[in-house]
Amino acid sequence: MTRYVVIGGGAVGATLAAELHEAGRQVVLVARGANLEALRARGLRYVTPRGAATIELPVAGGPDEVELHSDDVLVLATKSQDTEEVVRAWAWRPVGESTAASELPIVLLQNGLENERVALRRFAAVFGAVVWVPTSHLAAGEVVSPAEPAAGALWLGAYPSGDHPRLAGIAEDFRASRFHVEVVEDVRPWKAAKLVSNTLNALDALYPPSPLREAAARITRQEAELVLGVHGLTPADVTKAVVVHDIPGHDRRGGSTWQSLHRGGAPETDYLNGEIVLQARLSGRSAPYNAALAERVQRAAAEGVSPSGLDDADLLATLPDLPRRSVLVEPSELQDLLAASRPPLVLDVRWALGDPAGHDHYRAGHVPGAVYVDLDTELAAPPGGVEGRHPLPELTDLQAAARRWGVTAGRPVVVYDDNGGTAAARAWWLLRWAGVKDVRILDGALKSWRENGFVLSTGDETAEPGDVELSPGHLPTLSADEAAVLADKGVLLDARAAERFRGEVEPVDPRAGHIPGARSAPTAGNLRDGAFLPTEELRARFADVRGSDVGVYCGSGVTAAHQIAALAVAGVDAALYPGSWSAWSSDPERPVETGE
Numbered sequence: 001m002t003r004y005v006v007i008g009g010g011a012v013g014a015t016l017a018a019e020l021h022e023a024g025r026q027v028v029l030v031a032r033g034a035n036l037e038a039l040r041a042r043g044l045r046y047v048t049p050r051g052a053a054t055i056e057l058p059v060a061g062g063p064d065e066v067e068l069h070s071d072d073v074l075v076l077a078t079k080s081q082d083t084e085e086v087v088r089a090w091a092w093r094p095v096g097e098s099t100a101a102s103e104l105p106i107v108l109l110q111n112g113l114e115n116e117r118v119a120l121r122r123f124a125a126v127f128g129a130v131v132w133v134p135t136s137h138l139a140a141g142e143v144v145s146p147a148e149p150a151a152g153a154l155w156l157g158a159y160p161s162g163d164h165p166r167l168a169g170i171a172e173d174f175r176a177s178r179f180h181v182e183v184v185e186d187v188r189p190w191k192a193a194k195l196v197s198n199t200l201n202a203l204d205a206l207y208p209p210s211p212l213r214e215a216a217a218r219i220t221r222q223e224a225e226l227v228l229g230v231h232g233l234t235p236a237d238v239t240k241a242v243v244v245h246d247i248p249g250h251d252r253r254g255g256s257t258w259q260s261l262h263r264g265g266a267p268e269t270d271y272l273n274g275e276i277v278l279q280a281r282l283s284g285r286s287a288p289y290n291a292a293l294a295e296r297v298q299r300a301a302a303e304g305v306s307p308s309g310l311d312d313a314d315l316l317a318t319l320p321d322l323p324r325r326s327v328l329v330e331p332s333e334l335q336d337l338l339a340a341s342r343p344p345l346v347l348d349v350r351w352a353l354g355d356p357a358g359h360d361h362y363r364a365g366h367v368p369g370a371v372y373v374d375l376d377t378e379l380a381a382p383p384g385g386v387e388g389r390h391p392l393p394e395l396t397d398l399q400a401a402a403r404r405w406g407v408t409a410g411r412p413v414v415v416y417d418d419n420g421g422t423a424a425a426r427a428w429w430l431l432r433w434a435g436v437k438d439v440r441i442l443d444g445a446l447k448s449w450r451e452n453g454f455v456l457s458t459g460d461e462t463a464e465p466g467d468v469e470l471s472p473g474h475l476p477t478l479s480a481d482e483a484a485v486l487a488d489k490g491v492l493l494d495a496r497a498a499e500r501f502r503g504e505v506e507p508v509d510p511r512a513g514h515i516p517g518a519r520s521a522p523t524a525g526n527l528r529d530g531a532f533l534p535t536e537e538l539r540a541r542f543a544d545v546r547g548s549d550v551g552v553y554c555g556s557g558v559t560a561a562h563q564i565a566a567l568a569v570a571g572v573d574a575a576l577y578p579g580s581w582s583a584w585s586s587d588p589e590r591p592v593e594t595g596e
Contacts, residue, residue, distance in 0.1 A: 001026055002173060005066060006075045007086055009035050009059075011137035011256065012109050013077030015145050015152065018046045018055050019177035028058045028066055036061050038141025045142040048151075049245040068095045073170060074106040076115070079260075080271035083108075083115045091122035105166050107156070111198045111256070112271035113191055116159040127167060128159040128187040130194045132240045136252055138262055144250045147242040153180040155238070157187030180241040193235035196224045198272040201257035202293040205267065206300055207315050208308045215326040216319055218438050220273075220289045222412070226336050227280045227287050234341040254307055257297065261307040269297040292318050316571075324535050324569045327428075328443040329414055331452045337412070338369065344412035344438075345463060347405055351375035351423040351558075353508070361418065365456035367442075367449060370416075371405045371463050375558070379426050386480075388583035389508070389556035390426075398434055399470040406463025407436060416442035416449070420530045422523055422562045429561035429576060433477070434470040441565060444531035475564075476575035478551045480584060483577040487517030490549035493574075495523040495563040496581065500555070503594030509555065511585040513592040520596075523559040526566035538570040546572055553577035553584075 002025070006017040009031030017029040031039055036059065043054045060066050072095075078086050091101040100106075105125035108115045116128045133152035135145045145151055156171055158164045167183060174181045184190060200217050207213045225235060244252070253262075260267045273287075273294035280287035296318045300310070316322060329337075337344050348370040350358035362372040373379065378401040380390035393401075407413060413436060415424040421441045431439045442449065450456070478486060486492045494501045494514050501520040506512035514520070525541065526532055533541070550572060554560035557578040567574045584590050 001071070002169065003028065003069065003072045004075055004173070005030065005068070005072055006077060007090065008077035008079075009039060010077065010079075011135040011143055011259065012131055012133050012152075013075070014044055014046075014137065014143045015133050015135045016075065016077065016109070016174075016177065016179070017057055018044055018143070018145075019151050019179065020173065021055060021057055023173070023177040025173055025177065028060055030060045030062065030066070032061060034140040042141055047142065047144040047247060047250055049146060049148045049247055063090050063093050066093075068093050068100055068104065070095055070103055072104050073166070074100065074104055075109060076106060076119070077109045079266065079268040080110050080112045080115055081266060081268050083110065083118050087119050087122060105164065105170070107170065108159075109154075111268065112195060112275050113188075114271055114275065116191075120159065125164055125166065126159040127164070127170065128157055128191060130155040130187065130190040130238070132194075132238075132242060134242065134244050134252060136250070136259060138259060144247060144252070146244050146247050146250070146252060148245055149178065150180040150242050151178040153241045155182050155184050155187060155190040157184040157190075159187060161186040161188070189234055189236035190238060192228050192233040193238045195272065195275060196221055196228070196235050199224045199276060199290055199293075201255050202269050202273055202297045204255050205257040205261050205297060205307050206293075206305070206310045207312070210312055212312045212315055212322065214437065216289070216315060216322055218412070219322070219325050220293065222337070223287050223289050224276045225342065226340055227276050227283070227285060229340045230283045230285065231279055258307040261301060261305065264304070267297050267301055269294045273297075289319060321535065323571050324532075327440060327565050327568050328532060329440040330443055331449045331454060334367070334414055334442060334449075335452070335454055337414075338367075342411075343369070344414045345406050345408070345466075346370040347373045347413060347415045347424075347427055349373045349375055349379070349415055349417045349424040349427045351417065352419055353555075363459055365458055366461075367416065367446070368455060368457040369461060369463075370457075371461060373401075373405060373415075373427055375423055375426060379430055383582075386579070386583050386587045388579035388586070390558055390578075390582075392430070392477075392557075392578050395434065395470055395472055398430065399468065402431065402434075402436075402468050402470060403466040405466065407431070407466040407468040409468055411466075412438040412440070414440050414442055416445055418446040420445050420527045420562075421532070421565070422559050425562035425565045426558045429475065429564060433475040434472060435474045436468065436470070447530045476573075478553075478575045478577040480577070480579060480587070480590065483515060483551055483553060483584070484517075484590075486549060486551045486575075487515050490551065491545045492518040492577075493521040493545070493550065493552045493563060494518045494581075495521060495552055495554040495560045497522050497524070500581075502596060503592075509582045509585045511592055513585075513594040514581070515553065515584055516591050516593045518553070518593075521563065523554065523562045523566075526562060532566060532569060535569055538566055542567055542570045542572050550574040551577055553580040556580050556582045
């Protein structure tokens with residue numbers, strides 16, 4: 001019978017060893033330090049949704065305590081930073097007249113891309129694996145495994161690719177041990193997918209959940225995918241075939257890096273975020289988000305920071321351009337994203353007051369793959385009196401339109417126009433209001449795309465219909481009454497041209513002037529040469545509203561969305577009055593001010 005020598009007694013190794021033992025397979029668990037002492041003294045305390053059990057496993061402290069046989073399989077479940085030392089220690093152990101490196105297969109249940117390369121320098125038979133095990137290891141001699149009926153999922157394959165006579169038998173033993181196992185021809189795309197996911201471990205370990213952390217996660221993940229794509233590593237689509245249950249008294253509080261900080265152990269981010277940084281530098285690129293997070297985790301470990309013990313202020317100090325990159329995308333980045341394996345959906349929102357030919361402009365030249373969006377009919381309900389010229393569309397209508405454009409759950413969206421983003425921001429705001437989290441505006445609009453020398457397509461394009469499920473209220477809005485109160489108690493910004501605010505001209509709406517108490521802040525002041533101002537300039541522009549409750553209106557709720565985007569870049573949240581001046585001025589009961 002095959003014996004599994006599981007090296008590493010943490011969350012993954014102890015779970016696999018326990019399940020192999022319970023399935024009647026021979027197993028030795030190799031551990032160290034306090035964990036080894038606890039296992040020897042009391043056995044493994046194994047907590048699952050079925051209850052807690054003590055499992056008496058054969059344990060060892062290292063290769064000197066294990067006599068290897070030709071039927072053995074080595075399973076490496078240590079942190080990646082320990083792989084070189086561990087592989088070197090086990091590779092040249094005797095197996096009969098030969099060595100482990102020549103005679104035994106080694107299965108690597110580790111994160112990152114480096115471990116299999118290290119093993120392959122010594123071992124003839126290397127099996128790479130991607131493992132999803134939601135187990136927690138926070139105390140010596142104990143693991144908590146909340147997944148049922150499968151304890152975990154494995155994607156297993158010979159490395160770098162191909163087959164091996166022992167692979168099928170190993171897979172069957174793991175399946176018998178309550179693991180969902182898929183044998184794959186080339187494990188590297190699955191390793192890449194896990195690595196992309198693992199780049200978010202640093203955020204999980206350092207910061208509690210917040211919208212800012214979510215935004216950082218999206219950009220960090222996107223950066224990782226782009227870097228791997230340059231090296232021809234397209235992450236596979238991985239579906240985690242495990243169901244996690246609540247175990248009273250054993251809440252799962254964080255992933256492996258979080259648990260490392262909790263135990264005071266060394267995190268493996270050098271082989272996660274650091275791997276992305278390495279791959280980027282090898283191709284002459286950079287990976288600034290992954291580099292910054294890798295460094296911050298190591299500093300946190302050295303400083304003894306508690307897991308999830310840092311706040312949004314620290315996150316902004318670590319990733320200072322996060323607010324801007326959450327809202328805007330540069331043309332060069334969009335070009336890279338469009339060449340990636342999972343490109344964003346691009347929406348062309350050409351519109352200008354008095355110019356009904358947006359669709360014609362789109363047909364004459366647009367970003368390749370972009371789908372045209374009609375602002376008047378798809379991003380607004382029919383105009384009507386006190387509802388304004390561009391009321392918010394009914395949610396069912398917006399969802400139908402979004403699916404027609406190709407908006408799909410989880411797929412990033414980029415919007416642009418040919419006027420500095422002043423129209424595209426309506427789509428940005430509306431989709432985010434409806435629950436689409438990853439929406440960005442092309443900074444510099446189509447003008448910047450052209451100036452970078454990127455190609456344009458002509459004619460109409462369509463996308464595969466999307467499946468997005470929208471829900472309202474993910475961004476704040478103001479009614480007319482709430483806008484009036486905010487103008488008095490907080491800050492209400494008028495994003496129209498200054499002469500319209502003062503009431504000197506009014507080209508489209510019933511009355512001239514502004515909402516009493518509002519401040520003039522024309523949208524045009526957010527731009528220079530068609531692009532958003534540098535972040536520091538936007539922060540200076542809105543410095544006097546920081547810390548206040550802020551609302552924005554314009555003529556009909558279009559360019560006010562651009563103002564909200566600029567405020568977001570400056571780190572200020574703001575609410576939209578959708579009806580804006582067109583609604584306010586249509587109500588004769590509403591007061592009007594003129595002048596400054």
